[in-house]
Amino acid sequence: MPVLQADKVTETLRRGGSARVDADVPARFAPGDRVVTRNINPLGHTRLPRYARGRQGVIDRDHGVFIFPDTHANTGDPKPQHCYSVLFTARELWGADASPRDKIYIDLWDDHLDPADG
Amino acid sequence: MTGHDHQHDSSLSPTELRVKALESLLTEKGLVDPAALDILIETYENKVGPRNGARVVARAWTDPDYKKRLLEDGSSAIAELGYTGRQGEDMVVLENTPSVHNLVVCTLCSCYPWPVLGLPPVWYKAAPYRSRAVIDPRGVMAEFGLVLDDDVEVRVWDSTAELRYLVLPERPAGTDGMSEEALAELVTRDSMIGTGLALQPK
Numbered sequence: 001m002p003v004l005q006a007d008k009v010t011e012t013l014r015r016g017g018s019a020r021v022d023a024d025v026p027a028r029f030a031p032g033d034r035v036v037t038r039n040i041n042p043l044g045h046t047r048l049p050r051y052a053r054g055r056q057g058v059i060d061r062d063h064g065v066f067i068f069p070d071t072h073a074n075t076g077d078p079k080p081q082h083c084y085s086v087l088f089t090a091r092e093l094w095g096a097d098a099s100p101r102d103k104i105y106i107d108l109w110d111d112h113l114d115p116a117d118g
Numbered sequence: 119m120t121g122h123d124h125q126h127d128s129s130l131s132p133t134e135l136r137v138k139a140l141e142s143l144l145t146e147k148g149l150v151d152p153a154a155l156d157i158l159i160e161t162y163e164n165k166v167g168p169r170n171g172a173r174v175v176a177r178a179w180t181d182p183d184y185k186k187r188l189l190e191d192g193s194s195a196i197a198e199l200g201y202t203g204r205q206g207e208d209m210v211v212l213e214n215t216p217s218v219h220n221l222v223v224c225t226l227c228s229c230y231p232w233p234v235l236g237l238p239p240v241w242y243k244a245a246p247y248r249s250r251a252v253i254d255p256r257g258v259m260a261e262f263g264l265v266l267d268d269d270v271e272v273r274v275w276d277s278t279a280e281l282r283y284l285v286l287p288e289r290p291a292g293t294d295g296m297s298e299e300a301l302a303e304l305v306t307r308d309s310m311i312g313t314g315l316a317l318q319p320k
Contacts, residue, residue, distance in 0.1 A: 006153035013161060018207035019280040047278045049225055051252065063208070063281055083279050085210075094253055102272040104252055107279030 019067045021080040027110070029084060033059045034116040037086075037108065045073035048112045052104075055092055056116050060085040060105060068109050081110040167236035170201045171284060172305035174234055175316075176298045178211075179289040189213055192284065196234060206233035206282055212275065213286045214312075219270050220285045221259065221312030223251035224277040231282035235310060242311065252276060262313040285309065287316040 004012060029035060039054035040046065047069050061084065068079040085105045090098035130138070144150040174196055178185040188195035192209035196202070209231060212220035224230065228243040241247050250258050255272050259265070266272065275283045287309040293301060296319065308314030 003149060003151055004154045005151050006157055009154050009157040010161070012204075013158075014203040016203040016205070016207045020208060047226065049276065049278060051225075063210075063279070066280055069279075083281070085275075085281075098253075099256070099268075099272065101269070102255065102274070104274045104276060106276045107281055109279070 019069075021065045021067055021078065023065050023080045025065045025080055025082065027062055027082040029059045029062070029082070029110070029113065029115075031059050031061055035059060035086060035113040036116040037112055038114060040112075042070070042074075044070075046070045048108060049106065051093060052088060052106050052108075055088055057086040057088040057092070057106075060087040063107065066109070068111060070109070070111065079111070083107055083109050084113075086113070162232070162237050166233060168234070168305075168307035168310065169302070170199075170236075171231075171234035171307070171310045172302040173199055173298075174201070174211075174284070175286055175305045175310065176302035178286055179293075179301055180298045185286075188286070196284075201233040203233050205229070206231050208281050209234075209284060210281050211284050211286050212273070212312075214288050216288070217270060218273060219266055219312065220273045220275060220283075221251060221255050222275050222277065222283040222285060223248060225249065225252055226276075226278055229277040229282065231284050234284055235307060239307070259313055262308060264314055285312045287314075290316050290318050293319050 034056065035058070036056050037048060037053055040048060041053075063083045063085065065080050066083040068081050071077040071079045084107070086108050088104045088106065090102035090104060091100065093104055141150070141152075141155070145152050174188070177199065178188050184195060184198075187198075188211050192211040193207065195211075196206065196209050212222075214220055223242075225248050228238050228248075230238040230242065247258065252274050255274050256266060277283055287305065289301070290304060293304070300319075304317040304319060306314050306317060309316045
């Protein structure tokens, strides 16, 4: 990896580097779909927080296709797929004592999610 | 505390010493250019910070077409004002209303929209905020002095992916006719994270 030189810093920061991928990968879900997160407990990197595993949510919006960090960080495989904001009620995550109004939105990928039945 | 009676000839903290040691090693091995490091630090200390985000918010408060673009495609609307780049490549703007209040956190690390807010404050990166913002957002906000009515819906956004979130706070009452520049002065960093509101005009 080349060393960042002083005369390249400003341009490098301004340009950035998106993890968005211009790939024609079909989305498994659409906004409004009910989903359940997988109960996975990998030893390596994952973006599915422990507090949201095995929980029911609703697809709020589809952000498009992004590199999948769970595989990219562990094996280098970018495995591009759709990333969504998934809406969970506070009660689904935290139980009956939580506010009936509050919501938690978590960005998750296709491989974190399954359709929720019923 | 006992058993630590020798004198250190340095006033640096253990963390500062560790950072200095790492910087020396990386420089000696040719992995970082010290001049590049100086420019990086200068950039985020003096050039890029929450005044950028405040200009975005003030523009949205005064220009309905801009606000519409901002909410539909945050990245390109923010880029119109020249704020682009690292940790702001894919921006999403969340609008606060009288019935909805948004709060941003990164429970996994410290993801933060650098081009509009600069580098995150220490508390944003600390475990207490990261762990409690999702389970007790109202309690966390109350500690910042922000108490919301029970009938306001709180939406917490956990930045677990490469999207970066900016809260568009409500425009305070009594600001009709204020210039965009004067309005930007009312927009605090915390109001764009969701731990505060925009300031009332004096």
